[in-house]
Amino acid sequence: MNTFAFSNAAIDIAALQQTLRDPAAGGYASFEGWVRNHNEGLQVTRLEYEAFEALAIKEADLIIAEAIKKYGVLRAACVHRVGTLEIGDIAVWVGVSSAHRDEAFKACRYIIDEVKHRLPIWKKEHYINGDSGWVNCERCAEASHQLGHAHLHR
Amino acid sequence: MNVHSSIYGLVLAGGASRRMHTDKAALIHDGKTQLQHAYELLNKLCERTFISVRDTQTQDAIRASLPQIVDVHNGIGPLAGISAAQKQHPNVAWLVMACDLPFVTEDTLQYLIRHRDTTKLATAFRSTYDGLPEPLCSIWEPVSASRVEEWIASSNKCPRKLLINSTIQLLDSPNQHALDNINTPEEHLQALSTLGSPSISLNVQYFALFREQAGKRSEQLNTVASSPALLYTELQQRYGFKLTMNQLKVAINNEFSDWQTTLKSGDHVAFIPPVAGG
Structure with a gap:
């Protein structure tokens, strides 16, 4: 069962929501991540997402299985965009159906948090001034100093 | 006596x-x-x-x-x-x-x-x-x-x-380099070359920042680097990658792996820069 997928076109949420339907479900919670027009003080014009898909799909299926087991929800799914996205586009969608709302919200939160931390997906921001940068990569790319022999010999 | x-x-x-x-x-x-x-x-x-x-x-x-x-x-x-x-x-x-x-x-x-x-x-x-x-x-x-x-x-x-x-x-010392030691991955890589260690053929995949800096999505390369740590050191020298190993993860054959795993010919290796999904 494919519970996670990448998409290079707009995410069809109505269709995805149908895959979570279950006679035992009393409700459905979802999260949509949208492309916003600013980040860390810079005006963002568009985004590019790139993924290591083979590894990301395996890891995402693990995350979803963990969420189902941990919160006892009925079904869960996630779709993440790759390619170029404009302001307001949906970058990621998570949906969870369950008997009761509490587990649905918790499982949904768990999945989006883990997806952000664990999946090999990268985001390049393009700024209004023409610059661009890979989020979390560019500013931390400083060589760490090396520990040398700590004392002189005389 | x-x-x-x-x-x-x-x-x-x-x-x-x-x-x-x-x-x-x-x-x-x-x-x-x-x-x-x-x-x-x-x-x-x-x-x-x-x-x-x-x-x-x-x-x-x-x-x-x-x-x-x-x-x-x-x-x-x-x-x-x-x-x-x-x-x-x-x-x-x-x-x-x-x-x-x-x-x-x-x-x-x-x-x-x-x-x-x-x-x-x-x-x-x-x-x-x-x-x-x-x-x-x-x-x-x-x-x-x-x-x-x-x-x-x-x-x-x-x-x-x-x-x-x-x-x-x-x-x-009878030989100028006899007592050179290896304290860093750079020195270890150098030692493997000097000692004539056998090279292996790897497929390396590049993503995001690394793809741009290397100018390619993947490549086949021959190397004496016997672990991901040594391979990354070699690639840093070749492409000027500035991210340090503790900022990265490594995958071998599409599985998260360890920096000291022994690489073998035919392995697919990818270095994973800090992620930013969602």
Whole structure:
């Protein structure tokens, strides 16, 4: 069962929501991540997402299985965009159906948090001034100093 | 006629290897750990050979099967190992060698033994870099034990400084690079090339920042790098990657993996920069 997928076109949420339907479900919670027009003080014009898909799909299926087991929800799914996205586009969608709302919200939160931390997906921001940068990569790319022999010999 | 005390071997392998980010004794070349290479080399030339370990290392996988001498003084470096060995076998001389000297050969050690001066405290090579004695490939006579204890009791625990301030036999190294050690992945990579290690063919995938910096999505390459850590070091040199290993993850054949996994020909390797999904 494919519970996670990448998409290079707009995410069809109505269709995805149908895959979570279950006679035992009393409700459905979802999260949509949208492309916003600013980040860390810079005006963002568009985004590019790139993924290591083979590894990301395996890891995402693990995350979803963990969420189902941990919160006892009925079904869960996630779709993440790759390619170029404009302001307001949906970058990621998570949906969870369950008997009761509490587990649905918790499982949904768990999945989006883990997806952000664990999946090999990268985001390049393009700024209004023409610059661009890979989020979390560019500013931390400083060589760490090396520990040398700590004392002189005389 | 031969009144020289016999020589036992001691491999120093208790260091924390901070700069290597891994246990140097466990690094592999030619299918054996550095520790095993060093042990076998000393054991060819010495009556008995031991490895020096800290008390927390006695059971670890690469050390458990070798004869050990456990440090008594913890956290003071090489002198702790030498002192423990001298206490256990006070009537022998100790040929002490660090496990991270891949260029020391049987010839190097035979030269050291041949030129040993038993009337001195120790016999050591002169460093080709600064002319000072190199304590981590040297012979310590039984008479040096009291000096070692004195030194440990003082605030200065540096074995090199002990040799500088003692009467020792100081030899010129027969080979300029014999005592080069490997403290960093760069030096380890260099050592593998110099030692003529076999190269393997890998498929390397590049994503995001790495894809842009390398100018390609993937490539097939031949390398002596036997672990992801060494491969990344090589790629840093080639492409100027600035992210450090502790900022990255590594995948081998589409599975998250470890920096010290042994790579084999045909493996697909990818380095994973800090992620930003969602």
